Structures are given as C-alpha cells and as structure tokens.
Amino acid sequence: MLLSIQDLRVSYGRIKALHGLDFEIADGEIVCIIGANGAGKSTTLRAISRMVPVEDGTRMTFMGQDLLKLPPEKVVSQLGISHVPEGRRLFGNLTVLENLQLAAFARKDKDAINRDLKRVLTIFPRLEERLIQKAGTLSGGEQQMLAIGRAFISGRRLMLLDEPSMGLAPLLMLSVFDALREINAEGATILLVEQNARLALQFSQRGYVLENGEMVLQGDAKKLLDDPAVKTAYLGG
Amino acid sequence: MKVNTKMITEDEVLVIVGPQSSKQAVPAGDVADNYATPMISPWSTNPDTTKDRPYVFRGCFLDPFQGPVVANFITNEFGYTKAAVLYDVASDYPKGLAEFFKEAWEKIHGEGSVVAYESFTTKDADFSSQLTKINQSGAEVLFTPQYYNEVALIVQQAKELGWTKPIVGSDSWGSAETVALCGEACYGLFFSTHYAAAGATGKTKAFIDRYKEKYDYTPDDVAALTWDSLGIVETAVKKCGKITGKIEKDRKCVRDAMAKIEKYAGITGQMTFTEEGDPIKCAVIVKISDKGEYEFYKSVCP
Amino acid sequence: MVFFFQNLINALQWGSFYAMIALGYSMVYSILMLFNFAHGDIFMVGAYIGFGVATGLVALSASGFLALPGWMILVLTILLSMFLTSFVGMIVERVGYRPLRDAPRASAAITGLMIGIMLETGNLILLGARRVSFPPLIESVTYNVGGVFVTNKKIMIVLVSLSFMLALHLFVQKTRYGMAMRAMAFDYVVVPLLGIPINTIARLTFAIGSALAAVAGILFGVAYPVLDPYMGIVFGWKAFVAAILGGRGSIMGATLAGFLMGFIEIFVAMVFPSTLRDLIAYSIILLILVFRPHGFFGEPYSARLRL
Ligand SMILES: Nc1ncnc2c1ncn2[C@@H]1O[C@H](COP(=O)(O)OP(=O)(O)O)[C@@H](O)[C@H]1O
Ligand SMILES: [Mg+2]
Numbered sequence: 001m002l003l004s005i006q007d008l009r010v011s012y013g014r015i016k017a018l019h020g021l022d023f024e025i026a027d028g029e030i031v032c033i034i035g036a037n038g039a040g041k042s043t044t045l046r047a048i049s050r051m052v053p054v055e056d057g058t059r060m061t062f063m064g065q066d067l068l069k070l071p072p073e074k075v076v077s078q079l080g081i082s083h084v085p086e087g088r089r090l091f092g093n094l095t096v097l098e099n100l101q102l103a104a105f106a107r108k109d110k111d112a113i114n115r116d117l118k119r120v121l122t123i124f125p126r127l128e129e130r131l132i133q134k135a136g137t138l139s140g141g142e143q144q145m146l147a148i149g150r151a152f153i154s155g156r157r158l159m160l161l162d163e164p165s166m167g168l169a170p171l172l173m174l175s176v177f178d179a180l181r182e183i184n185a186e187g188a189t190i191l192l193v194e195q196n197a198r199l200a201l202q203f204s205q206r207g208y209v210l211e212n213g214e215m216v217l218q219g220d221a222k223k224l225l226d227d228p229a230v231k232t233a234y235l236g237g
Numbered sequence: 238m239k240v241n242t243k244m245i246t247e248d249e250v251l252v253i254v255g256p257q258s259s260k261q262a263v264p265a266g267d268v269a270d271n272y273a274t275p276m277i278s279p280w281s282t283n284p285d286t287t288k289d290r291p292y293v294f295r296g297c298f299l300d301p302f303q304g305p306v307v308a309n310f311i312t313n314e315f316g317y318t319k320a321a322v323l324y325d326v327a328s329d330y331p332k333g334l335a336e337f338f339k340e341a342w343e344k345i346h347g348e349g350s351v352v353a354y355e356s357f358t359t360k361d362a363d364f365s366s367q368l369t370k371i372n373q374s375g376a377e378v379l380f381t382p383q384y385y386n387e388v389a390l391i392v393q394q395a396k397e398l399g400w401t402k403p404i405v406g407s408d409s410w411g412s413a414e415t416v417a418l419c420g421e422a423c424y425g426l427f428f429s430t431h432y433a434a435a436g437a438t439g440k441t442k443a444f445i446d447r448y449k450e451k452y453d454y455t456p457d458d459v460a461a462l463t464w465d466s467l468g469i470v471e472t473a474v475k476k477c478g479k480i481t482g483k484i485e486k487d488r489k490c491v492r493d494a495m496a497k498i499e500k501y502a503g504i505t506g507q508m509t510f511t512e513e514g515d516p517i518k519c520a521v522i523v524k525i526s527d528k529g530e531y532e533f534y535k536s537v538c539p
Numbered sequence: 540m541v542f543f544f545q546n547l548i549n550a551l552q553w554g555s556f557y558a559m560i561a562l563g564y565s566m567v568y569s570i571l572m573l574f575n576f577a578h579g580d581i582f583m584v585g586a587y588i589g590f591g592v593a594t595g596l597v598a599l600s601a602s603g604f605l606a607l608p609g610w611m612i613l614v615l616t617i618l619l620s621m622f623l624t625s626f627v628g629m630i631v632e633r634v635g636y637r638p639l640r641d642a643p644r645a646s647a648a649i650t651g652l653m654i655g656i657m658l659e660t661g662n663l664i665l666l667g668a669r670r671v672s673f674p675p676l677i678e679s680v681t682y683n684v685g686g687v688f689v690t691n692k693k694i695m696i697v698l699v700s701l702s703f704m705l706a707l708h709l710f711v712q713k714t715r716y717g718m719a720m721r722a723m724a725f726d727y728v729v730v731p732l733l734g735i736p737i738n739t740i741a742r743l744t745f746a747i748g749s750a751l752a753a754v755a756g757i758l759f760g761v762a763y764p765v766l767d768p769y770m771g772i773v774f775g776w777k778a779f780v781a782a783i784l785g786g787r788g789s790i791m792g793a794t795l796a797g798f799l800m801g802f803i804e805i806f807v808a809m810v811f812p813s814t815l816r817d818l819i820a821y822s823i824i825l826l827i828l829v830f831r832p833h834g835f836f837g838e839p840y841s842a843r844l845r846l
Contacts, residue, residue, distance in 0.1 A: 049732060076734035089729040091722040102718050106734035154733045326814050355813045360773055362763040365549035366808035366816075373542050386670050386765045393764070397681055398545070399688040418672045418765055 002027045002189055003048070003062050003158060009055040010043050017043045019213045025158070025191055030184055032192040032200040032221065034234055035210035041193040042086050044210070045160045048191075049083040050075050062158070077106035080155035086162040088147040092136025096127055099135050099146055103153035113153070120149035123179050141172040148179065156188040165196045177203050197234035201225045209234070241265045245272045249484050251474070252276070252491050254466050257459055259283035266293040273485065275492040277470060279462035287514040292492050294514035296466040296505075297458075300330065303382075303407045303429050304337025306520040308345060310429065310537045311378050311405060318346045321353035321376030323367055323391060325383060328359055334382035334407050352376045364391055368398050382407040389419035396422050403427065411458065416529040426525050432461040432505040433523045433533035441504040458505070465503035472498060506536060541686040546809045552693045552762060554801020555700035559755035560778035561785060561793040562707065563748030569724035569788020570744050573644060576651025577631055579775015580658040581749050585624040586756030586766050587662060590673055592616045592623070593757075597674050613676040617699075617757055621750035628749025629742050636745075637738065655772075662768040670767040673760030696758045703754055704794050707747065711790060716743060724788045784824060786837025795835060800824070 001024045008021040017040045025031050035041050046052040048060065050072040060067040062079050075081050091099055100120060104113040121128040124145040130138060135146060144164055151159050164180070165173045177199070184190050194200035201207050201221045209217035209230060217224065224230050244250045245268065253269055253276040256262050262281035269276035270290035278286055279296040287293045311317055320342050324335035339351045353374035355367035368391070371379060381391055381404060388410055395404060406428035416423055434445055434455045444464060448456040456464075473494035474480075480487050501508045508516040519538040523531045560582050567575045575581075593616040600607045607615070635650045680691045711717035719740050723730050730737050760766060781800045785792025803823055808816040828834070 051728075051732070071736070072731035073734050073736045076732060083732045085729060085732065089726055089732075091725045091729075093725045094718065094722060098718055098721075101715065102722055102735070103733050105715055105719060150733065357813060358817065360769065362759070362765070362770070362774075363549075363553050365553065366546060366805045367813050369542065369545045369549060370809065370813070372545075386767065389672070389765055390763050393679075397679060397688065397690045397692075399681065399683060414670070418670070420675070 001025070002029075003060070003191075005048075006059040008044065008047055008058050008060065010040075010047050010052055011055065012052075017213055018047070021210075021213075021215050023208055023215065023218070025189060028184070028187065028189055029206060030181075030190045030192065030204045031206045031208070032194055032204040033208045033210050034194055034197040034200050034230075036234075037195060039210040040213040041195075041210055042162050043213075045083060045085075045162050045191070045193055048075075048160060049081060051083075073106070076155050080157035081160065082151035082155040082158075083160040084147045084151045084162060084164065086166070088143050090135040090138075090143055090146055090150070092134060094135055095132050096135055096138070096146055097131040099150055100127075100153055103150040106154075116153045120152055123152075123182060124149055140167050141169070141176070144168060144172075144176055145179070148176070148183075152183060152188070156183065158189045158191060159183070161190065161192045163194055163196075164192070165194060165199055173199065197230070198225070201230075241268045242272075245269065245274050250274065251480070251484070251487055252470050254279065254463065254470060257281065257463075259286060262286045262295075266290050269293055273492075274488050275470075275473075275495060277466045277495070279466040280459050284513075284515075290514065291496075292488075294469075294495055294510060294516075296462040296469070296503075296508075296516065297431050298518055298520060299515055300333055301337045303520060304334060304339075305341035306429050306522075306537050307380060307405055307407065308338055308341035310427070310522050310535075311342075311380075311403075312345055314427075315378065315403065317377035318350055319352045319375055319377050320346075320350065321355070321371040321374055321379045322351055323353075323355045323357070323364065323371065323379060323381045323383075325359055325361075325387065326356040330409060331382045331384075332356075335380075338380050338382070362390060364394050365398060368395050368400065371395075372398055372400055377402055379404045380406070382409060384409050385412045385415040385418060388415050388423070392419050392426065393422045405429075408458075411523075411531070416525060421529075423525050424527050424529060427534065428523055428525075429520045429537070430523055430531075431458045431521060433521050433531055435526070435530045435532045437533050440502070444504045461505050465501075465505050465508070468503060469495060469498060469501055469508070472501060542809070544687045546805050548687060548689055548693060550802040550805035551697050551798070552801075553805055554798035555697050556755055556759055556774070556797075557778050557781045557800045558704065558794045558797025559700050559751050559758075560775065561781035561797040562704065562790060563752050564779050564782035565785060565788055565790065565793040566720070566744050566748050568782065570720055570727060571636065571640070571741055572727070573636065573647040574651060574779065575631070575636070575745070575748070576648060576775075576779075577635070577654040577658065578651070578748065578752060579771035579778065580655040581624065581628060581631065581771070582752040582756050582759075582775060582778075583662070583766075583768060583771035584627055584658055584756075585620060585749065585753030586673075586760050586770065587666070587671070587768075588623050588627075589616050589620040589753060589757035589760055590671055590766055592619045593674050593676060593760075597676070609676045609678065613757075613761070616676070617754055620753040620757055624753035624756075625746035625750040628745035628752075631749075632742055632745035637741070640741075655775075659768050659772075666768075670765050673764035673766060675764065676761065692761055696762055699754070699758060703751060704790075707751065708790055710747075716740070720744060780821075780824060784827065784834050786834030789834070789836035792834055792836035 003025040006022050008018050010018040033041050033044060047054050100117055107113055126142055127145055164176055192200055201224055204221040207221045207224045208215050256265050256278060257280040259281040262278040263283055263285050266276060266286045270292045273292055275292050277294040277296060281295055282297060282300050284299055287295055322335050322339060324331040326332055342351055353371040353376050355370055357364060357367060392404055404426050408430040410428040411430045437445055445456060473491050476494040477490040496510055499509050506519040508518040510516055519536045522534045522537055524534040526532045563578045564574060596612045596615060599605050631654055635654045639647045639650055682689050711720060719735050723740055781796040782793050785796035803820045807820045811819055
C-alpha cells in the first residue's frame with residue numbers, strides 16, 4: 001500500500017470532524033472520496049498533508065514511513081505528497097511562472113525541474129501564454145490548471161485534489177480531468193475529493209463515501225455509481 | 238529628611254551646609270526653615286529651595302541669572318546684535334534658559350534681535366532643519382543651553398552645515414562628557430558656569446592647589462561652591478561673636494549675620510545675598526581650549 | 540533656492556534612516572501578519588554592536604597589528620554588525636514570536652514591546668546608563684556647492700542606504716527565497732504545501748530586517764555619533780508609521796514612505812516654527828492615511844488564515 005490510514009480522528013476545538021476513518025490507497029490508483037458539504041472531505045486531505053493535527057491513536061503511513069513524524073513541508077519534499085487545496089489558493093501576487101518555480105523550492109535537480117516545468121506547459125498549453133501574468137488575473141479554469149501544475153512540480157507520488165471541478169464550466173471540467181488522467185498514466189497516484197459525485201466516480205477506480213465524519217460506503221467506483229443509496233443521496237435520484 | 242530633622246532636634250546643630258541637589262535641598266530647606274535653623278545649599282539651583290524661607294540660603298546663582306550673563310558676555314565680547322537660540326522645548330532647564338536669554342538679549346538689542354528661536358524635543362538627533370534655518374536667519378551667534386549629548390550633535394551638525402560663527406552655552410555644558418563626545422568641533426567655544434579650575438588665579442588657584450595636593454584630583458564646581466558656603470558660614474559665626482549656648486538665639490544670630498554679609502570674596506566670585514537668600518555673584522565664562530580643557534576666560538557680572 | 544536645496548539634502552539623509560527601519564517592520568508584517576515592535580530596539584542593538592565592532596577594529600588598527608584605513612573599518616563594521624545583529628533578530632523570532640504564531644495578534648504585539656524593554660534594560664545592565672560616542676571612522680569633509688553644504692558622510696549615508704534597499708529589492712524579486720517571502724505575504728498558510736519551511740522563511744525575514752536595522756544603526760552612529768539605549772523607541776515608532784504609510788509589506792512603499800516622512804519632518808520645520816514640527820508633520824500623515832487607509836501600495840486585504 002502506498003498510503004494506509006487507521007482510525008483517523010480530527011477535531012476543531014470541540015467540534016469532532018472525523019470519527020476514526022480507515023482507508024488505503026495503492027500505488028497508481030485514482031481514488032475519490034465523495035460526500036456532502038461539511039462531511040469532512042477537506043479535513044481528511046488536510047490530515048494527510050499534516051495541516052491539521054490528528055488525535056492520539058491515529059496511524060498514517062506512506063510507503064511504510066510514519067507520516068505523523070513529519071512537518072507539512074517535509075510531507076511534500078520528502079514523500080512527494082502534494083495537495084491542491086480547496087479554492088486553489090494560488091499566490092495571486094506572483095506570476096504564473098513564479099508560482100510554478102516556487103513549487104520546486106525544495107528540489108535541487110535543475111534539469112528535472114526544467115523537464116517538469118515543460119511537461120506542465122505541454123499538459124496545460126494555456127499557461128504557457130500567461131507565464132508572466134500575475135496568477136491573480138487568471139480565469140477560474142486557468143487557475144485550476146496552475147494549481148494542479150504547481151502540485152505536479154512540488155511532488156506527485158500522491159496528489160491530493162480538493163474539489164478540482166468547483167466553479168468550472170463543464171467543458172473545462174472535462175479537460176482538467178483529462179489532464180489528470182494523463183498525469184496519472186505517467187505514474188502519479190491521485191486522491192480526489194468531490195461534491196460532484198458523478199464526475200468523481202466516473203473518473204476514479206475506487207471510491208469512498210463520507211458522511212458526518214464517517215466512512216459509510218466504499219468500493220469499486222462503477223459499482224458505487226449503480227448503488228441505490230449513492231444514487232439517491234449523491235447522484236440526484 | 239529624617240536625617241535633617243534629627244540633626245536639628247537631637248544633635249542641635251547650629252547651621253547646615255548642604256544638601257547639594259535640588260531634589261533633596263527643596264524638602265530639606267523646608268525642615269530647616271520650620272525649625273528656624275540656618276541652612277545653605279551650595280549647589281541647588283531650584284528657586285523653591287530658598288523661596289519664602291528666611292533661614293535658607295544657597296551658594297550658587299540661579300538658572301535665570303545665566304540668561305543676562307551670556308547676553309552681556311556676547312554683546313561685550315563680540316559686539317554682535319543678532320542671535321539665534323536652539324533649545325529643547327520638552328526639558329525645563331533648557332527651555333527656561335532659552336527664554337531668559339531671549340528676554341535679556343532683546344532688552345539690550347531690541348525686539349526681534351533674536352533672529353531665530355528654534356526648538357526640538359528630547360531625544361531628537363537631527364537638527365539639520367533648525368540649523369539650516371538658523372544659518373539662513375543671519376544670526377551672528379548661536380546660544381544653546383543643552384546637555385552634553387545634544388551639544389555634541391548640535392555643534393557637529395552646525396559645522397557640517399557651514400556654520401562658522403561662535404556657539405555659546407550654559408553651565409549644562411560643564412560635564413567632561415561634552416568634550417569627550419563632541420571632540421574638536423567644540424574647541425574654542427564658550428559657556429557660562431559657576432567656576433573654572435583651569436586658568437584660575439589668586440585665591441581660587443590657591444584653593445585648587447591645596448585641594449589637588451590633598452585629594453589628587455581637580456576640584457569641580459560642587460567642591461568649590463561647598464568651600465565658599467563653608468566660608469560664608471564661618472564668617473557669619475565669627476560675626477556673632479560668642480556662642481551663648483541657647484541654641485535658638487544662636488541660630489537666629491547666625492542667620493541674620495549671613496543675610497547681612499556683603500561682597501563676600503569667595504573662590505567662585507563675590508557674593509551678597511538677596512532677600513530670598515540667593516547670592517548676587519558673578520558668573521564665570523569658560524572657553525574650551527585647543528586641548529579640550531575648560532579654561533577660565535573671564536568673570537561676568539550681571 | 541539654496542535654502543530649499545539645503546533642506547532637500549538634509550531630508551534625504553534623515554529619510555534614509557526611516558526607510559531602512561521601516562523596511563524591517565514591513566517585511567516582518569507582510570509575511571507573519573504581525574508587527575515586530577522590538578524592531579526599533581533591534582536598531583539600537585545594531586548601533587551598539589556597530590559601536591563595539593568599530594571600537595574594536597579601531598583599537599586593533601591603532602595597535603599596528605592590522606593597520607586599516609577608516610573606510611575599510613567602516614565597511615568591515617557594517618558587514619560584521621549585520622551578521623551579528625541578524626542573530627539577534629533570529630533569536631527574537633525564535634523565542635518571542637514562533638511560540639505565539641497562532642496566538643491572538645495582541646499577544647504577539649505585546650511580545651514585541653516586552654522584548655524591546657528587555658533589550659533596552661539589557662543594554663543598561665551591560666554598559667551602564669551611559670551614552671557612547673560612535674568612533675569617527677571617516678573624516679568629515681564639507682563641500683560647499685553654491686551655498687549648499689554637503690558632507691562626504693551625508694553622500695555616503697544616502698548612497699549606502701539606497702544600495703541596500705536596491706539589494707533587498709533584487710533579493711525579494713529575483714531569488715527563490717525572495718519569492719517564498721512574497722508568497723508567504725500573500726497567503727502564508729499554503730506555503731508549506733509547496734514544500735517550503737515557513738520557519739526558515741520567517742527566520743530569514745527577521746535576520747534580513749535586523750541586518751538592515753544594523754546598517755541603519757551604524758550609519759546613524761556616523762551621522763549622529765551619540766548613542767543611547769533608548770534611541771530606538773521614538774525613532775522606531777516613527778519608522779513604524781512609515782511602514783504603515785507605505786502599505787502592507789510593500790518594500791517600495793516602505794522606502795518611499797520613509798523618505799517622505801523625512802521630507803515632511805524637515806520641510807515642516809523649514810516653513811513652520813520648529814516647536815510645531817511633529818504636530819504638523821504627523822497631522823499631514825494622518826490626513827494621507829484618511830485618504831489612503833491602506834497606505835501607498837497596500838491593497839485591501841482580508842487574511843485567509845486557514846486552509
Ligand atoms: N477551520 C475549521 N474550524 C472549525 N471547524 C471546521 C474547520 N474546518 C472545517 N470545520 C468543520 O469540520 C467539519 C468538516 O469540514 P470539511 O472537512 O471542510 O468538510 P467538507 O470538505 O467535506 O465540506 C464541518 O463540520 C466543518 O464545519
Ligand atoms: Mg471541503
């Protein structure tokens with residue numbers, strides 16, 4: 001297993017957000033977590049990237065290493081886990097190129113960085129035209145591309161994507177997901193979190209359903225698409 | 238204050254010489270006056286020390302006195318008619334002296350003869366705008382009654398802004414630090430004070446020599462003023478003649494004798510007391526020599 | 540006209556001190572969203588370290604062991620003091636701010652004030668309540684240019700500070716650490732997600748701000764050679780005003796606002812009685828802030844503190 005998690009518990013003060021999740025991701029997979037707003041999807045990703053503290057008893061290992069021993073920046077730079085946060089959170093005051101360069105902050109190998117940079121620009125040619133533009137001036141779709149490109153460069157053994165479809169026009173959504181599939185085909189494992197359950201399940205191999213901080217269903221993505229409970233709750237009947 | 242009360246009531250002293258600083262001299266004077274015991278503070282410059290206290294005297298002149306002294310000195314020495322003043326508005330001593338100087342100068346040279354009256358606030362380090370204005374004003378001399386750290390900055394900056402005329406100060410310049418901080422920029426400047434060791438003559442020189450022999454360092458103005466205060470007390474006690482032993486009567490006699498002393502020839506100058514118990518005496522003008530020493534230049538009387 | 544130019548020269552020198560110190564406030568504020576109120580005292584510490592280094596080098600030079608010209612001593616003093624003072628900044632960050640990074644802003648603000656008091660009293664304990672005289676490293680030469688008096692020191696001070704400001708600008712714009720600082724200023728929460736250690740960036744920012752304060756302190760000692768342990772307080776407040784006036788975290792803004800403050804103070808004193816200087820000068824600045832509440836280059840900004 002690439003990532004394995006047992007009894008993941010997270011609280012925000014007195015609010016308990018996750019009540020003990022268990023799940024695993026194998027190398028090369030595309031896995032999604034679906035669930036309603038407030039179910040705890042983002043919190044799950046934050047826990048993996050060590051942006052929120054977890055409670056005692058939680059175990060998280062990545063390629064056999066204890067994730068809990070690392071600070072957030074080391075999760076990225078040592079393990080290659082990148083996180084595209086909800087709302088993209090680009091550095092709007094930096095140019096597109098600077099956003100991408102910054103993602104290579106902890107990396108040393110210049111040639112490899114340049115190769116990755118080129119790769120990002122071939123996957124998302126629209127970014128190439130906007131390289132010296134401030135990231136804050138990009139359209140929503142371009143911002144999502146840049147956010148994914150940034151994650152691609154900072155580390156892609158496992159990419160955590162928080163609602164990449166949010167706010168995108170349907171056509172753009174499809175092209176973003178096509179790009180993600182390409183990235184996955186090149187070896188990146190993807191953990192995707194979505195409110196748009198249909199899109200997520202169509203795109204993924206496996207899926208988890210999260211409700212009020214608990215995993216209520218899991219399994220093959222195609223099977224979940226046909227599951228009556230999932231259908232009524234998340235796929236609009 | 239306990240000490241003072243104890244001296245008066247238990248030790249039954251005849252007369253007190255001290256304390257030096259105004260902080261202690263003001264309350265001590267109150268106690269002495271209440272018990273009708275003559276007291277003379279050699280060095281306290283605060284008017285309150287002696288004010289409305291017939292039994293309390295002092296050995297030094299008051300701050301306001303230096304205003305006219307410096308104004309007279311500059312007028313007679315250089316013949317200038319236009320002066321500039323630079324002072325700290327946030328500090329009592331410089332502010333007071335600046336006002337007294339301005340008043341005295343304009344009394345001599347007429348309204349508006351202080352052509353630049355510039356101020357700053359404590360802790361300021363840059364005086365360039367004030368000094369540029371002073372330069373511009375056509376003033377022939379700058380009076381700045383500041384403390385040593387500001388003196389150094391003001392004098393150096395004035396030179397750097399092209400000021401070549403005299404800069405004159407008051408007794409607050411008297412610290413050895415002035416020259417230490419200011420360096421050569423301050424050589425050749427004048428300030429008024431109570432007493433100057435270097436270049437002293439006559440009686441004063443004799444005192445300095447004896448003091449040096451005994452303590453191995455040059456007496457400062459506190460030492461000199463204390464010496465004079467002791468001399469005044471001695472004169473008064475002698476005048477009273479016999480000590481009767483009735484302490485109240487003797488104290489009254491000494492006080493009256495002190496108040497009547499005329500032109501006492503001290504080492505810090507001639508002294509006669511006003512009704513307030515403040516001496517009318519001459520001030521000393523000091524010139525900072527080419528070696529950075531404070532040299533007696535001349536004595537200036539009001 | 541001569542009068543005007545003379546004041547212009549005066550203002551340039553005076554403004555460069557404000558600008559250099561304002562930069563330190565501004566940089567720390569931009570990346571950590573907190574004002575390092577100890578910065579004025581770090582300036583003081585920098586000046587005293589400079590005094591110590593310079594005095595030592597002068598003594599060394601006088602002993603004949605290593606005869607150095609005055610300007611060389613000055614250069615060495617600046618470099619060494621920058622290095623030493625940057626450690627003071629890093630220690631302040633480590634013990635004073637890192638533990639409080641997620642504490643309420645008011646706690647972080649008083650931390651700065653407390654550290655400032657500690658630095659002042661520390662100085663008093665170490666050196667006694669004594670003002671010290673900064674050694675004259677370069678002989679002051681005054682040039683009279685058509686009635687305007689300029690000294691070699693003034694020219695040197697303005698040029699040196701401008702070069703440091705330019706160097707800082709290039710550092711922030713061109714290097715990856717500078718880029719990380721700008722990113723952190725925009726949204727510090729996501730910075731670790733790119734593998735960037737924010738502690739390192741915070742430490743670096745304190746170090747750079749403190750090193751600049753040391754340069755300012757030494758140049759201050761050259762221009763106004765009397766140092767005292769409280770020299771950084773009011774000066775620090777005023778530089779802080781410049782940092783706000785310049786706009787949140789803007790290097791350009793802090794620089795311009797620093798110079799502007801110098802100009803306003805000097806020119807107000809030129810036109811009005813000097814007693815009213817600060818009253819009028821700071822009323823003008825208040826007025827500017829009323830019309831530009833975010834300063835010159837600041838943008839309305841709402842901090843998104845959590846992911
Ligand atoms: N920063 C926070 N502080 C307090 N509560 C939070 C915070 N972030 C999320 N929560 C709460 O935790 C729960 C899970 O939130 P989240 O993980 O954002 O859900 P989702 O991403 O599935 O919409 C919600 O009840 C939410 O209100
Ligand atoms: Mg979410």
